[in-house]
Amino acid sequence: MSDYDAVAEAYDLDNEKSLQNAYYERPATLALAGDVAGRRILDAGCGAGPLFAALRDRGAVVSGIDVSTGMVERARLRLGAAADVRVADIAGPLPFADEEFDDVVASLVLHYLEDWGPALTEFRRVLRTGGRLIASVNHPTAEYIIERMQGRRPDYFAVYSQAGEWPVGDQMVKVTFWNRPLHAMTDAFTAAGFRITRISEPPPAPEARELFPEDYHLLATAPSFLFFVLEAA
Numbered sequence: 001m002s003d004y005d006a007v008a009e010a011y012d013l014d015n016e017k018s019l020q021n022a023y024y025e026r027p028a029t030l031a032l033a034g035d036v037a038g039r040r041i042l043d044a045g046c047g048a049g050p051l052f053a054a055l056r057d058r059g060a061v062v063s064g065i066d067v068s069t070g071m072v073e074r075a076r077l078r079l080g081a082a083a084d085v086r087v088a089d090i091a092g093p094l095p096f097a098d099e100e101f102d103d104v105v106a107s108l109v110l111h112y113l114e115d116w117g118p119a120l121t122e123f124r125r126v127l128r129t130g131g132r133l134i135a136s137v138n139h140p141t142a143e144y145i146i147e148r149m150q151g152r153r154p155d156y157f158a159v160y161s162q163a164g165e166w167p168v169g170d171q172m173v174k175v176t177f178w179n180r181p182l183h184a185m186t187d188a189f190t191a192a193g194f195r196i197t198r199i200s201e202p203p204p205a206p207e208a209r210e211l212f213p214e215d216y217h218l219l220a221t222a223p224s225f226l227f228f229v230l231e232a233a
Contacts (some may be wrong), residue, residue, distance in 0.1 A: 003174050004047075008070030010169025012048035012078075019215050023208035025136055025225055026051055029107055032134050032200060032229050036060040039102040042126060044090050044119075045109030049075030052083070055105070063101075065090065090119045099128040106135040108225070111177045114161070116185075120192035127232040133194060139201070139226045140182045157181050185228075194230035201226060 004011060015021045029051065033041075037059030043052045046064030048071050056062050056079070064079075065088040066072050075085045088095055090106070091113055104123045110116055123133050143162060147154045154160075159180040165172045189196060201223045209216045 004068040005070035007168040007171050007173045008048065008068065008074045010171060011071075011173070012050075012074045014168060015048065015050060019204065019208055019212045019219070020224065021050075023211065024204040024219060025108060026054065027205045028200065028202040028225075028227055029105060029134060029136055030054055030058075031202070032198070032227060033103065033105065036103070040100065041103045041105060042094075042096065042101045042123075044094075044104055044106045044123065046075055046085065047071045047107075049078045049083075049085065051105065051107055052085070053079060056083075060103075063096070065094070090122070091115075092118070092122075094122045094126055096126045098125055099131075100126050101131060102128060103132045103134060106133065108136050108138075110135060111138045111179075112175075114159070114178050116188040117192065120188060120194070124193045124232055129232055131232045132197075133189075133228070133230040133232065135228045135230070136225050137185065137228075138177060138179070139223050140180065140185070142222070142224050143179050145222060159184055182226075185226075189228065189230050193233050195233045196228065197231050198229040199226070200229070 036055055039060050041055055041060045041062045043062055043064040046052050046066050052062050052064045063084040064075060065086050067089045069087050072085055072087050086095060090109060104127055113119060144154055144156050161176055161178050163176045165174055186196060204216055204219045
């Protein structure tokens with residue numbers, strides 16, 4: 001059972017309106033995806049389906065997977081019974097044929113994995129040659145800066161886990177992220193058969209300035225996420 005199962009509804013509602021998701025990560029990912037009309041896209045780690053819905057609204061043919069049964073149930077409520085949404089782990093074999101997709105979108109999921117290799121290998125397998133992997137992850141400097149501000153000196157070059165709890169509605173969800181330096185990310189991408197075509201550190205959406213005046217300044221001056229566009233070589 002995923003820790004997200006118990007908070008799927010509350011997380012979905014928060015994701016719809018939060019600064020980090022609705023006005024920062026999701027708009028940035030959609031901007032990097034560009035014109036997706038007619039493209040076959042895998043939303044890997046689709047959660048409750050907001051990115052799936054946005055891509056579908058732009059004309060893409062989308063499939064989604066998530067390890068959380070609760071999140072997949074929320075996605076089916078959002079997207080309809082005919083939507084191709086499945087329970088599957090991005091770290092395991094994917095239930096799709098070779099070269100089935102034009103794009104894979106991995107939105108804030110890779111940093112849950114200690115080893116990116118198996119997931120990236122599967123993403124490359126299900127992508128056609130020349131297809132794209134669009135990925136967002138925790139920015140490699142974000143936790144480093146926080147710890148330095150708190151008087152600690154972490155090892156930026158280490159790959160290490162960080163456990164914590166997030167408030168979601170009136171509940172808490174336990175999370176474990178794996179922090180890694182930028183070169184470890186890029187090495188993993190190239191080892192799996194990808195060519196890096198773009199690295200992006202975008203600001204939040206402009207409308208967030210009025211909606212979240214204090215937090216907007218923080219994100220506009222110190223990014224939380226790092227975005228990649230990669231080509232399947």
